[in-house]
Amino acid sequence: MAEKLQKYRCGSDANATRPARTTRQRATGDADPPTTTGSDGPNMSNEEMKADILLSLRGDIAKVIRDELKGALAEDFQAIRSELQAVRSEIANNSKAIQAEMDIIKTEVRDLQGGLSTWSDQVTSLQSTVTSLQKEMSTLKDKCEDLEGSTRRSNIRIAGIEERPGSSSPQAVAKIIKEVLQMDRDIKVDRSHRTLTGRGPRDRETPRVIIAKLHHDGDAAEILRRARGRAPLFHNGHRVAFFFFPDYTASVAKARATFTEVRRALRGIKEVRYGLLYPEFLDPKTAMEYVRNNITPTESTRNAGHSCQKFALSLPVWFCGHSVHIP
Incomplete structure (x- = not known):
């Protein structure tokens, strides 16, 4: 910077000491004698000098600022570096702990998988046992119902x-x-x-x-x-x-009660004799549909036998003097 300023100063002095042109030189139009600025060569213009000086100033200022920032941030960078190093160490330690826990979890999951496989086999066995017991219970229930009915x-x-x-x-x-x-x-x-x-x-x-x-x-x-x-x-x-x-037993009484509407519909028909055969019971809705569609109070006695046969297939009854058993 000092060198640049010195160069600028020398150029200014040279311009100031340039000899004036004589009358003869002005009259004849002779060119001015060349001037020298010492060892720096031709004289620089003012604009070039200003640009050169500004460029030098920018570089020097940037260097100063950079040096100041480095000095100011060096401690902060060091503190950040120390903190990052501590964080890395902590993450590494935590990663090891997490890996150990993951290994334990994997072991427990494998144990659970083995246990679930065993339990699944046991549940399958229990399901078959429950199904067998349900069938046996249904059989025993029917037998108990039959024994109670017999008594x-x-x-x-x-x-x-x-x-x-x-x-x-x-x-x-x-x-x-x-x-x-x-x-x-x-x-x-x-x-x-x-x-x-x-x-x-x-x-x-x-x-x-x-x-x-x-x-x-x-x-x-x-x-x-x-x-x-x-x-x-x-x-x-x-x-x-x-x-x-x-x-009757309670279950038989409830089953017979479901046919109350059907018996009420047949009660007013003289040609029809009806009665439920124990223990045969069918769907009362199906029986009622058949009664409404096939047996009416105006049916003649000639068609009663045909109607009796059809109705006996839909509902187990004593019908027209005959006992019918539905398989």
Whole structure:
């Protein structure tokens, strides 16, 4: 920079000491004698000098600023470098810990896969066992239902007998059966009792049903047959609202109740005799559709046999005097 300024100064002095042109030189038009600036060669113009000086100043200023920034940021760069090194070390340590945990997780996953395979085999075995047990339970349920129904074959239910002390005893029940149904022999009743159901305030006026266990199995069927054939029933010269029913199990009673609408539809047709055969039950909706489509109150007796045959295939019944069993 100092050299540039010195050069600029020398050029200015040379221009100032240039000799003036003589009158003769001006008159003759002779050129000015060449001037020299010492060892630097031809004189530089002012613009070139300014540009050269500005360029030198820029370079010097940039160098100064660069040196100052390096000095100011050197400590910060060192601190950042130290922090980055610490972060790298921490990341490396954490990576090792994470890798160790991943190895443990992989081991546990492999163990779980082996356990799941074993459990899957056990679940498959249990499913087959459950299926087998369900089939066996269904078979046992049917057998229990059949056994319970067999034990109730000699039972009858009597509704409408007024509740009085001793009115449900075996002797009283046997006497009522003989007198109401006008039987020519005594009926032996082993046990009898009223149903053990809760009674609300409105049910206190309605007597509970009596369940009677008859000694002979044939007596129950004969009593039910006589009760249907001799309706309405009389006792001591007065008409009584006694009703005799079979003693069905709860599941059979519910199944029979589903056909109430079908029986109600057939009740007004004189040519049709109907009745459910235990334990055969079909879909009550299918039976009702057949009744509505094929059996009407205006059907003639001539077509009754044909209708009976079709209806018997749709619903297991005693129909037109014939007992039909649906396989």
